[in-house]
Amino acid sequence: MRYLDSQPILTTEAAIEMIDWLNGHFHDHQAMRWGITLKGQDAAIGTCGFHFWKPAYRRVDIGYDLQPPYWGQGYITEACRCLVRWCFENLNLHRVQADCTAGNIGSERVLEKLGFTLEGTWRESCFEHGRFVDIKQYGLLRREYLPDE
Ligand SMILES: CC(C)(COP(=O)(O)OP(=O)(O)OC[C@H]1O[C@@H](n2cnc3c(N)ncnc32)[C@H](O)[C@@H]1OP(=O)(O)O)[C@@H](O)C(=O)NCCC(=O)NCCS
Numbered sequence: 183m184r185y186l187d188s189q190p191i192l193t194t195e196a197a198i199e200m201i202d203w204l205n206g207h208f209h210d211h212q213a214m215r216w217g218i219t220l221k222g223q224d225a226a227i228g229t230c231g232f233h234f235w236k237p238a239y240r241r242v243d244i245g246y247d248l249q250p251p252y253w254g255q256g257y258i259t260e261a262c263r264c265l266v267r268w269c270f271e272n273l274n275l276h277r278v279q280a281d282c283t284a285g286n287i288g289s290e291r292v293l294e295k296l297g298f299t300l301e302g303t304w305r306e307s308c309f310e311h312g313r314f315v316d317i318k319q320y321g322l323l324r325r326e327y328l329p330d331e
Contacts (some may be wrong), residue, residue, distance in 0.1 A: 244278060298320040300320055
């Protein structure tokens with residue numbers, strides 16, 4: 183949770199609250215979050231999805247997380263590659279964007295590998311775990327993702 187503006191989910195009640203919150207955004211057509219599993223297994227080892235869907239701007243934000251034992255094996259890059267493709271193909275998007283807290287090197291690297299461009303830094307724009315932090319803004323345009331369209 184070091185680079186997230188939230189606390190660990192430690193109880194069943196907190197997990198249900200999070201699921202209800204995500205389901206609410208799904209029903210409002212604002213967001214969709216998928217569970218990530220290893221092939222042939224049912225247990226979720228992480229999640230990824232989009233939020234802040236703005237059909238008028240043809241834009242979404244994406245987010246992702248993975249349980250630490252599975253880090254560094256390319257799973258999030260693989261999952262988010264599918265996520266980005268799904269978003270462009272199904273939501274008629276012009277742009278997919280993502281932000282991450284400065285210092286979250288793994289997340290920055292994932293976005294770079296997916297072809298996102300670092301567009302700028304929002305200086306001290308979030309308050310996470312007792313301190314103001316810089317937020318790096320990334321974007322991927324439809325013409326960059328589908329140059330032959
Ligand atoms: C961000 C997160 C999803 C990345 O997961 P992951 O399994 O490490 O991702 P991948 O293996 O697909 O790619 C990570 C890349 O970052 C690199 N990396 C990770 N930590 C690094 C570090 N401290 N310094 C340099 N490179 C680093 C890896 O080497 C890899 O790059 P490579 O393929 O060129 O070697 C994971 O760390 C996580 O769940 N963090 C907590 C939640 C979070 O921060 N979500 C994102 C919010 S913006």
